[in-house]
Amino acid sequence: MEEQFQLLFDKMKIEIQKQSNDLKESLTKNIMDRMDEKLNPMIEENRILKQKISNLENEIEYLKKEKRSNNIVIYGLEESEKSTSELFQNVKDIFKRDLDLSVEQNEMNRLYRLGKRNENKHRPVLFSFTNGWKKDEIVKNKKSLKGIFIAEDYSKEVIEKRKALLPQLLEEKKKGNITFMKYDKLIVKGPNTDKRKRELSSSPQSSSTNNPKKQQTISSIKTNRTNAFDLMRTRSNSLSGGSSHNKL
CATH class of the missing domain: 3.30.70.1820 (L1 transposable element, RRM domain)
Known part of the structure; x- marks a missing residue:
């Protein structure tokens, strides 16, 4: 009999503990939900205020920049x-x-x-x-x-940023890149091609040396031109000789 009472008591104890846990979880959830209901508008308001502050800071920075x-x-x-x-x-x-x-x-x-x-x-x-x-x-x-x-x-903040970027600017220029500072930003536009173009271009003398076919063509044109003048001169001489022979 006592054993049955003990078992019943244990079951009741377990059930009460379970109900207590359920009640605790339910109360905690209700409290958290109510807190969220009150906190969410405050969180959203805080986000909006932060955005407004950020916009105002940007406007102030723009006005300071325009003033200078x-x-x-x-x-x-x-x-x-x-x-x-x-x-x-x-x-x-x-x-x-x-x-x-x-x-x-x-x-x-x-x-x-x-x-x-x-x-x-x-x-x-x-x-x-x-x-x-x-x-x-x-x-x-x-x-x-x-x-x-x-x-x-520039403002002191911008001057400090430009000083900090100076070593990087010099390094990029050593690499042959077109680099310059624009306000507080470093602009890198890739390699400077002007120097390479000058190196690739050569004098007329070197180009003719490097192109034997072109040189040969030019020589051929000059030879043909000379032969054409010689031919015209020969025909002129023969015509003048023929006319004098007829007169005689």
Whole structure:
């Protein structure tokens, strides 16, 4: 009898434990479902906010880039001016002398020295143009400038990126690839074919040496041309001789 009670008790215990586990799982699932219902809108809202922040960051970066797009930085210009007007006149004279390019005061947006005054070296000059084409024309012909050096106006972050890319740029150029930097990106356009074309092209003398058939054809044409003139001369002589014989 006691054994039967013990078996019944054990079965009841197992059943209660099972029901307890089922109830626990059900409660956990209900709680998680309710949490998901509340969290999902928050997660979606967070995703939208992140996207908006990313878009705003891109817009800010674009505006910063556009703000600097019409700027140049002039290095090596002697710091002898006493006013912005004198500084502008010095820069204007250099552009006219070296580039034959006239820059008027109404084309200048801003012009000033960068950094704190230093007696040991000349501070760089930032020149901001009101239009982009004049700035592009100066940058395109900057190698003709004497005594000064011109660079694009980049942010510190972009300058650091360009410095980091410089070793790779030099390596690609050693390989013979057309390589240049565009803003903060390295552009590689494959091998430079101009050098190979120059190596493959040869002088007329070497080409005639390398093409004996062509040389032989040219010689044959010259020989035939000479024979034709000789034949015409012979016929002319024979005709003149015949006419004089008839007169006699």
